[in-house]
Amino acid sequence: TQLLEQSPQFLSIQEGENLTVYCNSSSVFSSLQWYRQEPGEGPVLLVTVVTGGEVKKLKRLTFQFGDARKDSSLHITAAQPGDTGLYLCAVSYSGAGSYQLTFGKGTKLSVIP
Amino acid sequence: NAGVTQTPKFRILKIGQSMTLQCTQDMNHNYMYWYRQDPGMGLKLIYYSVGAGITDKGEVPNGYNVSRSTTEDFPLRLELAAPSQTSVYFCASSPEGGPTEAFFGQGTRLTVV
Numbered sequence: 001t002q003l004l005e006q007s008p009q010f011l012s013i014q015e016g017e018n019l020t021v022y023c024n025s026s027s028v029f030s031s032l033q034w035y036r037q038e039p040g041e042g043p044v045l046l047v048t049v050v051t052g053g054e055v056k057k058l059k060r061l062t063f064q065f066g067d068a069r070k071d072s073s074l075h076i077t078a079a080q081p082g083d084t085g086l087y088l089c090a091v092s093y094s095g096a097g098s099y100q101l102t103f104g105k106g107t108k109l110s111v112i113p
Numbered sequence: 114n115a116g117v118t119q120t121p122k123f124r125i126l127k128i129g130q131s132m133t134l135q136c137t138q139d140m141n142h143n144y145m146y147w148y149r150q151d152p153g154m155g156l157k158l159i160y161y162s163v164g165a166g167i168t169d170k171g172e173v174p175n176g177y178n179v180s181r182s183t184t185e186d187f188p189l190r191l192e193l194a195a196p197s198q199t200s201v202y203f204c205a206s207s208p209e210g211g212p213t214e215a216f217f218g219q220g221t222r223l224t225v226v
Contacts, residue, residue: 032212040220045214048213048214088155092210092212100158102158103155103156105155
């Protein structure tokens with residue numbers, strides 16, 4: 001059974017602060033996605049990473065894929081109230097069921113003005 | 114583009130009643146998924162389909178059934194509703210499986226009393 005853990009579960013910060021959230025798997029995964037979900041909405045894709053050690057940037061968001069392909073981090077610089085939401089990582093594993101996405105429980109971020 | 118459309122948005126069921134959650138997508142995606150999201154629990158896969166006429170169980174299929182007679186539609190059937198099925202249900206679609214973007218509907222909030 002593959003386990004996917006996200007930390008922290010909750011994070012409340014002031015506008016302008018920096019933060020990092022993490023996603024860790026008990027097994028090597030073939031790809032990882034980060035989604036953001038706002039209240040009352042479905043998740044929306046932020047980024048997909050497929051190469052170990054890969055770093056991607058999306059404005060103030062920096063996504064890193066661990067070399068061992070078992071972990072990832074999302075760093076937000078100078079957080080803004082619009083960053084508030086639930087951040088979910090989702091992985092696909094190689095082999096049978098590789099077309100399925102397994103989601104973590106998410107990190108609920110609140111950015112206070 | 115409408116994307117993924119789910120109906121209804123809200124529903125209250127009595128224990129033992131049945132209902133069908135509707136999901137339709139207009140992106141000609143082969144892959145479709147049903148997830149449930151419980152508070153603090155992330156998204157769990159109920160059923161998925163890799164094309165018309167093909168469906169398979171996900172992580173938590175008990176108490177649910179699906180069908181995929183067309184590419185566009187992927188309804189989820191609840192038979193004999195139970196309080197444990199109180200949740201928010203999301204339908205999603207993707208052009209392929211694995212590390213391709215999943216597009217989500219806005220969700221159906223179901224309460225079983």
